Amino acid sequence: MISTILRMSVAATLLCAALLALQELTASARAADDKPTNTLTAAEKAAGWKLLFDGKTTEGWRKFKGKDVGDRWKVEEEGVLVFDPKFGKSGGDIITADKYDNFELVLEWKISPGGNSGVMYRVTEDGRAPWSSGPEYQLLDNARHPDGKSPLTSAASAYAVYAPTRDVTKPIGEWNLTKIIVNGNHIEHWLNGEKVVQYEFGSEDWQQRVKASKFKEMPLYGKQPAGHIDLQDHGNRVEFRNIKILPIKK
Numbered sequence: 001m002i003s004t005i006l007r008m009s010v011a012a013t014l015l016c017a018a019l020l021a022l023q024e025l026t027a028s029a030r031a032a033d034d035k036p037t038n039t040l041t042a043a044e045k046a047a048g049w050k051l052l053f054d055g056k057t058t059e060g061w062r063k064f065k066g067k068d069v070g071d072r073w074k075v076e077e078e079g080v081l082v083f084d085p086k087f088g089k090s091g092g093d094i095i096t097a098d099k100y101d102n103f104e105l106v107l108e109w110k111i112s113p114g115g116n117s118g119v120m121y122r123v124t125e126d127g128r129a130p131w132s133s134g135p136e137y138q139l140l141d142n143a144r145h146p147d148g149k150s151p152l153t154s155a156a157s158a159y160a161v162y163a164p165t166r167d168v169t170k171p172i173g174e175w176n177l178t179k180i181i182v183n184g185n186h187i188e189h190w191l192n193g194e195k196v197v198q199y200e201f202g203s204e205d206w207q208q209r210v211k212a213s214k215f216k217e218m219p220l221y222g223k224q225p226a227g228h229i230d231l232q233d234h235g236n237r238v239e240f241r242n243i244k245i246l247p248i249k250k
Contacts, residue, residue, distance in 0.1 A: 037079050037241050052096060053243040055079035064093045064130050084237040091233045093130050095123060101226035102248035105180040108241050113172050114144035115236035118159060121182055122227035124220060130230040133220040137180055137189055139238060142169055156191040160213045164196035183248050
């Protein structure tokens with residue numbers, strides 16, 4: 001009888017501990033969601049960070065080779081920049097009005113189930129499409145989209161050129177945190193706090209990988225010293241917030 005009571009007591013203690021841990025995780029997640037979005041802290045302002053999305057308008061963005069963002073890109077009430085094909089007929093990638101050479105770019109994103117999108121950098125409008133010049137940080141539902149079957153085209157890859165070291169995507173419905181560092185020829189892709197891709201423009205490894213990819217026939221690919229930031233229309237709903245950039249001064 002005593003041993004039974006002890007086992008029940010231990011089980012109850014473990015259950016209470018598990019419930020407390022779950023409450024702490026839930027509170028932590030709620031606190032993260034309650035943080036102000038699309039704003040800069042005093043420290044970020046002092047360091048030179050710049051918001052690329054104000055949470056209210058699409059100011060500072062336009063279509064690739066266009067004048068506005070079209071009607072498939074909208075700002076929702078929660079302060080989220082959304083692409084959704086259901087919004088209208090006029091779609092396409094959007095790019096920053098300004099060009100950037102060396103920078104640290106941070107943003108949060110959600111993808112729809114089975115969805116595909118991307119963020120490209122050093123994009124020039126001299127090419128026929130954004131991806132003909134700008135390398136792509138892949139945004140993807142790895143579990144449901146066919147591209148998720150190959151690490152080379154999975155989330156956070158340098159699409160079709162460099163695979164991430166591992167899959168650290170959050171479940172669908174949760175925000176993922178992306179960081180892209182472009183500093184001279186040095187590139188880093190970060191996802192949810194972990195560096196998953198690193199490469200050097202123009203290196204022998206880079207050249208060999210590009211020659212083995214679909215980009216081998218694109219003379220502008222990965223060769224621009226500066227360019228636009230591009231958010232991709234791949235036909236699937238995708239959401240963005242907290243898009244900010246820190247120019248790196250040489």
